[in-house]
Amino acid sequence: MIIQIEPQSDIPIYTQITNQIIEGIARGYLHPGDSLPSVRAFAGDLGVNMHTVNKSYHELEKKGIIRVVPKSGAVINFPNEMGEKNCHFERISSQFQPVIAEALVLGIKKEEIEKLVSAMIQDFKGKS
Numbered sequence: 001m002i003i004q005i006e007p008q009s010d011i012p013i014y015t016q017i018t019n020q021i022i023e024g025i026a027r028g029y030l031h032p033g034d035s036l037p038s039v040r041a042f043a044g045d046l047g048v049n050m051h052t053v054n055k056s057y058h059e060l061e062k063k064g065i066i067r068v069v070p071k072s073g074a075v076i077n078f079p080n081e082m083g084e085k086n087c088h089f090e091r092i093s094s095q096f097q098p099v100i101a102e103a104l105v106l107g108i109k110k111e112e113i114e115k116l117v118s119a120m121i122q123d124f125k126g127k128s
Helices: 015-026 039-046 050-062 087-103 108-127
Strands: 064-070 073-076
Touching: 015 050, 015 108, 039 050, 050 064, 050 073, 087 108
Parallel strands: none
Antiparallel strands: 064 073
């Protein structure tokens, strides 16, 4: 999996890293049980500060996606290790709400939103 950082983006670099790791897992490039590179090695590969990668790893850990084991590194959790689904569902639902509201305000129809979400899921899962 290749992480591409866009330094000119309005999205913070740690968020770009976090999002791309999550997408890599969703697309099947990374799997539960896989180890992520050490903070130092990953920062060196990406050409970013170690604190940036560390912040990304802590965000992933907070979401339950990885576990950071001192002296061993970061490991991708198995789904049953990611915590209660209801907690994640509520968090994700609260993140979707303003985006969907904005889409409706801008005149995007319900069917178009549903089609967009379905297309994204198919893209992540590699199914047509």
